[in-house]
Amino acid sequence: MSPTAVPMKKHYLPALLLLAACALPAGAAQFTITPVRIFMTTKDRAVAVTVTNDSDEEVVMQADLYVWKQRPDGSDDLQLTEDLILTPPIMKLAPRARQVVRLARLSPPPGGMQQTYRLVMREVPEARTTDKLQLQVALAFSLPVFISPPGVKRDLQCDLERAAPDLVRAVCSNGGNAYAQVRALEVLDARGTKVAARDSGGYLLPSVRRSFDIRAADGRILPGKVKLQVALDDGSLQAFDATLPE
Structure with missing residues (x-):
């Protein structure tokens, strides 16, 4: 991603x-x-x-x-x-x-x-x-x-995997030397439409890897290209491209 x-x-x-x-x-x-x-x-x-x-x-x-x-x-x-x-x-x-x-x-x-x-x-x-x-x-x-200390920063990387027809799992890791805090997550389809969202997250300290389940509000999450948007505590948003299987 x-x-x-x-x-x-x-x-x-x-x-x-x-x-x-x-x-x-x-x-x-x-x-x-x-x-x-x-x-x-x-x-x-x-x-x-x-x-x-x-x-x-x-x-x-x-x-x-x-x-x-x-x-x-x-x-x-x-x-x-x-x-x-x-x-x-x-x-x-x-x-x-x-x-x-x-x-x-x-x-x-x-x-x-x-x-x-x-x-x-x-x-x-x-x-x-x-x-x-x-x-x-x-x-x-x-x-x-x-x-x-001076110069420390997070390095957040996330991927998506399917867990159920209406559920995907964001697997995130922090490869930096400072904390990352996920505040919310959204999954957008190829047209930019939100298909699943989660309004809670958590801290990832350095070298930590954890996952967040994101469920569709209604219906199945279709396969294909999607974008994972991760809102962070400093007000920024990181986006990751992914392809969901059937």
């Missing part, structure tokens, strides 16, 4: 909100963290992160840092690390309060490859006196952290 660069409307990344426990809404705190993705260069020793308690109750937060890798199937592999530290790692925020903390790098990263981490901020549920039995909700944000 031969990729071509195509301009595309800017995409915006929402915060990744993980619900760590199912419980009654009355026991849940609400908090936000900015930025939702953290970018550092090899010259940066620290960056600022803002944590805001949006609720009317005091909230206690705890931070953990993980080296972020991906398995061959694209699933995340997280290992606790001391390469980075958030200071303070535990904080108590009054209702509607805001605190700026520092994410600091403790050792210089190796050159030539983007380093990838996850900052996980968790609520620490505290016992509350109540006359009714009430479960607690623990919320967490998992934020990607990228430390990039």
